Amino acid sequence: MDYINLSKEISYALRHAPWKYELEIDEAGFVQISQLLSSINEEEKYPKEIELPDILYVMKISDKKRLEIVGEKIRALYGHSIPMHIKKEESIPPVILYHGTAKRFLPSIKEKGLLPMNRQYVHLSTDIETATTVGKRRDKEPVILKIDVKSALKEGIKFYIGNEKVWLCDRIPPELVKLN
Numbered sequence: 001m002d003y004i005n006l007s008k009e010i011s012y013a014l015r016h017a018p019w020k021y022e023l024e025i026d027e028a029g030f031v032q033i034s035q036l037l038s039s040i041n042e043e044e045k046y047p048k049e050i051e052l053p054d055i056l057y058v059m060k061i062s063d064k065k066r067l068e069i070v071g072e073k074i075r076a077l078y079g080h081s082i083p084m085h086i087k088k089e090e091s092i093p094p095v096i097l098y099h100g101t102a103k104r105f106l107p108s109i110k111e112k113g114l115l116p117m118n119r120q121y122v123h124l125s126t127d128i129e130t131a132t133t134v135g136k137r138r139d140k141e142p143v144i145l146k147i148d149v150k151s152a153l154k155e156g157i158k159f160y161i162g163n164e165k166v167w168l169c170d171r172i173p174p175e176l177v178k179l180n
C-alpha cells in the first residue's frame, strides 16, 4: 500500500481540488471524512479499500502536520489554492519567522515582498531548519529570509496559525523581509 501517494492525494483533494472529488468544503477547509473516503475509493487505484485507519496512519507517519481531524471531518491545515477563501485563526506568532526560498526568486521578493503566489497565504516557518526544508524543494542551497514579526504587527499585518511550525499571512512587504 502506497501511503505516500495516498497522503499526496488527500492533500491535493483538500488543498487544490475538492470539486474533483465532489467534496463540500466549509470556510475552515473541513470536509466530511466519509465523502473523502468514498471519492478516493471510487477510483479503485489503491490495492485495498481506503478506510479511516489508513488516513490516521498517513497522519502518523507524515514528516509534517498537514492534516487535522475534528469529529467526522478532516481538513488540510495549510497550502490551499482553491478560489474559495479558507479562513484561518488569527494569532500572535513567535517574534521571528523564517521563509526558505530559491535564490532565483530573490530579485522579485526584494521588489514585491513575499506574496502568496499560487496559494491563498504566504507560508512562514518558526525555525530555520523547517524553512530550509521548505526552500530545498526549489533550490539545493536555499536562502533563508527572516521576518521581524513585531514590525510586521505594527504595520497591521495579520498572522494565522497553520500548525506548530507553519504560520500564514496575506503578504509581507519588501522592507520587512531580511536575509537571515
Ligand code: HQG
Binding pocket: 064, 066, 079, 100, 101, 102, 105, 108, 109, 112, 113, 114, 115, 116, 117, 118, 119, 122, 123, 124, 133, 134, 135, 138, 166
Ligand atoms: C516564492 C509545503 C517571486 C516563495 C512547504 C516560494 C510549505 C515569490 C514560492 C508550504 C514571491 C511559492 C508552502 C515573489 C513568494 N516573487 N517568488 N514576490 N513571493 N515567492 O510552494 O512557502 O510539503 O506556494 O518564496 O513545506 O514554498 O506541501 O510556497 O518559493 O509549508 O505540506 O514563491 O508547502 O508544504 O511556493 O511552501 P509555494 P512555500 P507541504
